[in-house]
Amino acid sequence: xxxxSPLSSTVDRSESLRHQIYNDLRDKLRxxxxxxxxxxxxxxxxxxxxxxRMPVRExxxxxxxEGHLVGTxxxxxxxxxxxxxxxxxxxxxxxxxxxxxxxxxxxxxAAGIAMLGQALERAVAAVEAGDGEELVAANIVFRRxxxxxxxxxxxxxxxxxxxxxxxxxxxxxxxEPHTQVIVRDGLVGLHxxxxxxxxxxAQDRMAAFIGEAEKSYFRGIDNAAADPQTHQEGSGR
Amino acid sequence: xxxxSPLSSTVDRSESLRHQIYNDLRDKLRxxxxxxxxxxxxxxxxxxxxxxRMPVRExxxxxxxEGHLVGTxxxxxxxxxxxxxxxxxxxxxxxxxxxxxxxxxxxxxAAGIAMLGQALERAVAAVEAGDGEELVAANIVFRRxxxxxxxxxxxxxxxxxxxxxxxxxxxxxxxEPHTQVIVRDGLVGLHxxxxxxxxxxAQDRMAAFIGEAEKSYFRGIDNAAADPQTHQEGSGR
DNA sequence: CCCGTCAATTCAGTATACAGATTTCGCCTT
DNA sequence: AAGGCGAAATCTGTATACTGAATTGACGGG
Numbered sequence: 253x254x255x256x257s258p259l260s261s262t263v264d265r266s267e268s269l270r271h272q273i274y275n276d277l278r279d280k281l282r283x284x285x286x287x288x289x290x291x292x293x294x295x296x297x298x299x300x301x302x303x304x305r306m307p308v309r310e311x312x313x314x315x316x317x318e319g320h321l322v323g324t325x326x327x328x329x330x331x332x333x334x335x336x337x338x339x340x341x342x343x344x345x346x347x348x349x350x351x352x353x354x355x356x357x358x359x360x361x362a363a364g365i366a367m368l369g370q371a372l373e374r375a376v377a378a379v380e381a382g383d384g385e386e387l388v389a390a391n392i393v394f395r396r397x398x399x400x401x402x403x404x405x406x407x408x409x410x411x412x413x414x415x416x417x418x419x420x421x422x423x424x425x426x427x428e429p430h431t432q433v434i435v436r437d438g439l440v441g442l443h444x445x446x447x448x449x450x451x452x453x454a455q456d457r458m459a460a461f462i463g464e465a466e467k468s469y470f471r472g473i474d475n476a477a478a479d480p481q482t483h484q485e486g487s488g489r
Numbered sequence: 490x491x492x493x494s495p496l497s498s499t500v501d502r503s504e505s506l507r508h509q510i511y512n513d514l515r516d517k518l519r520x521x522x523x524x525x526x527x528x529x530x531x532x533x534x535x536x537x538x539x540x541x542r543m544p545v546r547e548x549x550x551x552x553x554x555e556g557h558l559v560g561t562x563x564x565x566x567x568x569x570x571x572x573x574x575x576x577x578x579x580x581x582x583x584x585x586x587x588x589x590x591x592x593x594x595x596x597x598x599a600a601g602i603a604m605l606g607q608a609l610e611r612a613v614a615a616v617e618a619g620d621g622e623e624l625v626a627a628n629i630v631f632r633r634x635x636x637x638x639x640x641x642x643x644x645x646x647x648x649x650x651x652x653x654x655x656x657x658x659x660x661x662x663x664x665e666p667h668t669q670v671i672v673r674d675g676l677v678g679l680h681x682x683x684x685x686x687x688x689x690x691a692q693d694r695m696a697a698f699i700g701e702a703e704k705s706y707f708r709g710i711d712n713a714a715a716d717p718q719t720h721q722e723g724s725g726r
Numbered sequence: 727c728c729c730g731t732c733a734a735t736t737c738a739g740t741a742t743a744c745a746g747a748t749t750t751c752g753c754c755t756t
Numbered sequence: 757a758a759g760g761c762g763a764a765a766t767c768t769g770t771a772t773a774c775t776g777a778a779t780t781g782a783c784g785g786g
Contacts, residue, residue, distance in 0.1 A: 268769065293737070304771040306543075309738085313547055314554050319643070325778055326737065340641040347584050404577040406556070410647060505739065530767070541741040546768085562748055563767065728786085735780070743772075750765075756758090 269307035273297070274314055281320055281330065282392060282416055283385075284423040291327035318413055333421050335473060341418045342466040346459065348411050353442070353458035354451040356401040365447050367397045372443045379436045384427040387435065388419075391426075394439060398446060422465065425472040434464050506544035510534070511551055518557055518567065519629055519653050520622075521660040528564035555650055570658055572710060578655045579703040583696065585648050590679070590695035591688040593638040602684050604634045609680045616673045621664040624672065625656075628663075631676060635683060659702065662709040671701050 280286045294309040301308070312328045315321040322331040333341075360368075371394035378386035395415060402408040425431045438461040445453035517523045531545040538545070549565045552558040559568045570578075597605075608631035615623035632652060639645040662668045675698040682690035 270769080295737075305738095306770055306772095310547065310550055310769095313551065317551050317554055323738080328738095337643075340643050343588075343641055344585070344644050344647065347588055348581070351580075351584055404580055406574075406577050406651070407581050410581065414643070507739080532767070543740060543742095547739095560768085730785085731783085733780105733782085735778100737776105737778085739775085739777100741772100741774070743770100745768105745770080747768085748766085750763105752761105752763085754759105754761080756760100 269303055270310045270314075273301075273308055274311040277311060277315060278320065278416075281315075281420065283388065284420060286330060288330045288332050291329055292321065293327045319417055320413075330420065333417070335470070338418065338421060338466075338469060341414050342462065344414050345411065345418065345462050348407060349415075349462055350455040350459040352402050352404075352407055352411055353398065353445075354455040355404065355407075356398040357446050357449050357451040357454035359403060360398065360401040360446055360449070364397055364401050368394060368443050368446055371397060372439050375436055375439050379429075379432045382429060382432070384423075384432070387432055388423060388426055391435065391439075392419075394442075398442075418465070418469075422469055425469055428472065431468045431472070434468055438464060506540055507547045507551075510538075510545055511548040514548060514552060515557070515653075518552075518657065520625065521657060523567060525567045525569050528561075528566055529558070530564045556654055557650075567657065570654070572707070575655065575658060575703075575706060578651050579699065581651050582648065582655065582699050585644060586652075586699055587692040587696040589639050589641075589644055589648055590635065590682075591692040592641065592644075593635040594683050594686050594688040594691035596640060597635065597638040597683055597686070601634055601638050605631060605680050605683055608634060609676050612673055612676050616666075616669045619666060619669070621660075621669070624669055625660060625663055628672065628676075629656075631679075635679075655702070655706075659706055662706055665709065668705045668709070671705055675701060 277286070277292075286292070292312060294305045294312055298305045298308045312321060312323075316323050316328065319331070321328045331337075371390050374390035375387055375394065378384075378390055396412075399408045399412055426435065438457070441457045442454065442461060445457050514523070514529075523529070529549060531542045531549055535542045535545045549558060549560075553560050553565065556568070558565045568574075608627050611627035612624055612631065615621075615627055633649075636645045636649055663672065675694070678694045679691065679698060682694050
């Protein structure tokens, strides 16, 4: 109120402050604009928005309870996931997403399929241009679209939660051309299955897609371990 | 501090107040000691514990974000789940729990299996006595035990979340002798699979168990609809 | 130059206070 | 007595203040 917020473009659409801040932070996390080295301090965020600590604190606590942040004695931060954490997350995703994809294939309407097509085009162009950030953005739109087609909101939200967590650590790998091609091909296959309303194909391809994502992540890890100096690349905002 | 808490036996084990209250409420919800007609008012709970609103409020907000409560304009309450909600919850459970059961069968240690045996005995005795509350309690211990054997904490916690939500609405059905027998037989089968460390059997039986639970719930619903006067039975404390 | 100690700082957790919205309940009208 | 109007009560959301614990950094001894 006193200053225009540096945290977001415009935070002001008649919802509780807590929700606005939650959504804002959630979005920043999704797009990798907050890295593991950043420290989120409720007082600072509040001051930068010209509001009090409490709504910010409550939003941060919710993000913690959802696994998107961890609370330290010195500020809130993005968790440093271990390889085991990643494996655990992928295990859950492998159980949920194929099924949800099959549901989506059945329930997607024309508008949804059109949006999938647009997201796919963006992704293809991004890979062409080697633009990792754009690929991430297109990926997010694509996923959100087929998830939104699911009538089972609990299932969709649970998937979104875990997918976002995995996504954060994959940002790095999505910069590599090899991985980008794999992602593109996966999206092409999924889009094909969705647009044909082929639930079985969607299920199988989603399972394969997730498997590939996991594999490419751990390949990236190994490379980084064998070749440590390539492992820099800003984690911060 | 000023008064001994009516909320719990002893809330005082060197953790943040927010966690203590969260755990306390979570437990009450699990055991059905808070029904859909109760209104949870942060100010009142805080006063009864001799503390301030904020820790209580934060615990309630977390329970909302996990789906265990809903916020109204007049206090927090247990959600009234529709049949579709229940189907959605069971859909997720059917995807996750068989796999987790297989993991547990592999990883359970002797102590865990012993605890499963005890819980099973309690359940059998409860069914014998027609003691619904005791069956609920034994059920909770049984589930918690095999879930705790899972190394994938995210998977275990997600399951616990959904299972608890389903459990709340099933409290009613667990009073019926017919359902009690089904539950008992299911637990016997699961215990057998776990104690033999037979992952495949655990997986299959868990799938069957959940299917039975869903079926018996909807059978109960139909009966209640056809026969409304039997549908009373305290929901609140 | 390194290590330990102690003070200043920083931040989460908790407490208390205030504001706005909604509901409840009593009173008045008809 | 039924219905509507309005004041009081109630409860969430937000703001501000306080406290204690943990970290940082400076100072002094080895």
